[in-house]
Amino acid sequence: MKTVRTYMNLPTDIDPAHILSMADLELSIALASPLVGFDQERQITAALAEKWEILPPKTIQFKFRKNLLWSDGTPITADQFKASLERARKAHPDDLKALFESIESMTAVDSQTLQLTTTTEIHKSGILLKLTEPMYGLLSTKEVGLDLAKSSGPYSVVKNADGELHLKANPHWYMYKPDMPQEVQIRRPPANVDLIEYFQKDEWANLISGTSLMKNATREGLEKAGIKTWQRSLDKVFSFYPSKRFINTGGAEVLKKLSSALDYQALTENLSGHTRAEQFFPRGYELWSAKSPVSESSGNFKKIFRLKVIIPDTHYTLVLRPTLQKALNQISGISADVEVVPLIKLNERMKLGDYDLLATGIAVADPNFEGAMSFFFERDPAFIPSSKAPTDFADQVRLARGLPTSKDRAAKMRGVMLAAQEAGHVLPLFHFSSVALAKPGVDLSQIPNTDETVLFFKVKMP
16 A cells, blocks of 8 residues: 555544635645646646636636546546635635635536536636635535545545544546545644654654744754755744734834844754745745835833743754744843643634734635735734724725735735834744655655645655
């Protein structure tokens, strides 16, 4: 059996339409297929929809591939896709605004034809780009919840119990190939273990996903051992995200002070694979701004701020937590307590809001910049909180989506992110990259570094 064995911070409830972490993203792509996707040149290409045509002024019609089947061999139909999208809209209205606020109606014309009518003219809506997002893939719905044992994607679920998830390849998938892994076994990572550092000694895993942020000695050891590595260009940002409560009690001024006073070298001491982030998006991304942010603090700190900082238990937490606490404690008038939170409980903790700052890394290279901005500002709770004008950033993002062209929307959203940083509602610290390591027998050579992560179906196991 060609089997990938890896670790992942498995969500408590798997819903491919709800993506908060890289683990959610990888599972979403594994368990569902969208209407359209990207080719290796990042151009929109056919997925479940074989072709599409615009019916002016506001309707786009998708024609499904012939003989599309679910993993159990039953036919895939347009009304099933409509039901899948309607369930996603009902289940996650705040997280999926970027798409559903632009859709006026959905119609299954016949078993193989789906029409979407948008609120604005099709060429202004950006609907095709939005539909490439994995959270809009086709899911099998039940009266209550989802049937993940029945899949439109490359894999279906055969076991989800005792902290393990087993997937099996879907031979009916439209892109199925016999040299892709036929089985994927996933376990939750062991506590207090740097998986990247431990990978060579691990007798079970043959594939590890992580980041470029690692100890210098670890990187040198991997290079000497000849471990095969896949790595993207800079595609993540590590930032401070204030809670809504903290913003409402003067936290923005604290974040501005941190921006000028934090010792970035102390923060990343003995770590490689990063570069300082002057702004939220990396250079070259559509929302990177040629204008540098200017953030000035009033400097009026008469009381001692004891910050409560939470950081998720990602693989780099073990090496970053002590340097983070040390760097914060070196700043006059500020001290900090840093608490590690299980990644699967992070969203619950954000809703509770009983902290000052969340320190975490987030992917920022999403080609659908409208969806990315909605994720940062509009979900509940938001990573980047809003307040009253002029810091009503969520309202500004929503208004930007109504602008007539993609160029106009990008320019406005670029300004919103810059203003949020200058206002002290987010503080980017450094950029880093996605990384994957593989042992012999697992071939990553066909995975382009334009992909957001290593997708299981693109791994080759001849």
